[in-house]
Amino acid sequence: MEHEQTAPRRHRGRTPLLIAGAAVLGVLAGTVTGYAIQYDREPTPLPPLAQQRMAMPLPVAANEGTSRRSVNANRWDKADEDLVKKLLEAPDGAKDATSGYESADEFAAYFYEHPRGGFPGLISDGVRRIATASWQQGEHDFVEIRLLQFQERSGAESNYKAPFGYMATDKYAGNSGFTLPGVPADFGHGWLFKVSEKPGYVPLRTSRAIVRRGDIVMDVELTNNRGDLSEREIIDLAKRQMERL
Incomplete structure (x- = not known):
């Protein structure tokens, strides 16, 4: 072995x-x-x-x-065209007509009650560019139009939905508003404010309409310094602006 x-x-x-x-x-x-x-x-x-x-x-x-x-x-x-050119043009005879681009911080400083909160919200939503126009029509009507374009539709949707959280309060419109004819309920809405009457001031009444189309949010305001304003007038103004988008 x-x-x-x-x-x-x-x-x-x-x-x-x-x-x-x-x-x-x-x-x-x-x-x-x-x-x-x-x-x-x-x-x-x-x-x-x-x-x-x-x-x-x-x-x-x-x-x-x-x-x-x-x-x-x-x-x-x-949507890639010049956003300012999409703004509704001031009618003949309008006073103090202005239009152009605004930076996000300029817009926030003017538009928001608390700019420090509004500006970060715009950035978070991915705002791409902002175009505004304003004018006085006649002696009593004042128009402001704002077009906000975002990087994504989700940002536009977030911005569009934000006013629904405060417009019904007494500080603003004080009501739930109304739908805009021809616009789906989830994409457009309008409000007619109560008449603001304070001693020593002219009576003011404001109306507002917002519409989202793709990545653009349209925000239109019409104010009358006699308190004489109806839903029909803001609906007509919003319709004319929508036709340019």
Whole structure:
């Protein structure tokens, strides 16, 4: 038993190794010879492709969502146009008419009761640009229009919903407002404030309409310094502004 345990292991034969080595050398030699022959030959032209041109989508016809600037109707959207040009123009004879872009901090300082809270909200919602217009019409009506465009529709939706949290309070409209004709309830709403009467001041009445269309929020206010204002007037003003979006 001891002899069987200490006997050396049998070595592998040399013949299989020699055969394997010869096979490898043969393959290498054949490969080199093949490259040498191919090197001296003229290149063989490839057969023509079955499809000479790649299929590309054709430009779609322009519609309400495309801009006149479009070279290809797929490239631009109407929302990419100058936002100021979408503002309703002041009518002939209007006084103190202004329009243009406002930065987010300028807008917050003027528009919000607490700018320190309003400005971060605009940034959080991803405001992209703000265009405003205002004018006095006749002796008694004052118009303000604000267009806020956001990076995403979700930001516009958040901004649109914010007024619903305070407009019904007595400090503002004091009522739940009304829907705008032709606008889905989730995308547009209006309010008619109570007449504000204070000793020594003219009676004021304000109306407001907000509409969300895509990534743009439209905010329109009409104030009358005689307290003479109706839903019909703010609805008409909002309708004319919506037609430009």
